[in-house]
Amino acid sequence: MSAPTNPYLVLGAAIVLPASGHVILGVPVRGLQFLFFMVILAWVTAKIAPADASFVGRHAGGFLIYALSILDAYKIARVRTATWVHGARAGSDSAQSGIEPHT
Template sequence: MSNSLAAPVPPNPYLVLGAAIVLPASGHVILGVPVRGLQFLFFMVILAWVTAKIAPPDASFVGRHAGGFLIYALSILDAYRIGRIRTAKWVHNAQRANDGAQSGIETHT
């Protein structure tokens, strides 16, 4: 099996996590699913707007925009989860390919 057929190395899940924390939807962009990131951004803005309209006037900034912060937290978790799953699959497939290559070499020699 040649290296050209091997799957590319997925981005580091911690890089994805850090990017998602710093800038919403950037973790999804790094993972190659920007539409999913835009969906999270859309619902983040909508729910922040809704909670700002229904929150009491004496609520804090976080309290007035709690819906947006909830979706923001979910988007961080989602981006990290996707990154971890892709990395685990890549490691598993690489180990299987390595085991198959070793067993193939042993049977031919």
């Protein structure tokens, strides 16, 4: 099994371009879902927010989903990395003890 993508690379990509972290992880449909809800909630809050609200205030729903998508992409990358590290350790421990790894 090859090493997973560095979680910090995924985090940086997700911050710079929404849904790109999910694309790097190989789950582009999940990234597209986040983009869809980002646009929808930004539009809804723009219609509901008062006219004197700031840009961020008018589009707060979209920014909320954007923040959640960053956290989601980073979490997926961290879990994959931890699983890979744990699997590598379990394989080396069983090789030393002569026990077959559990799959």
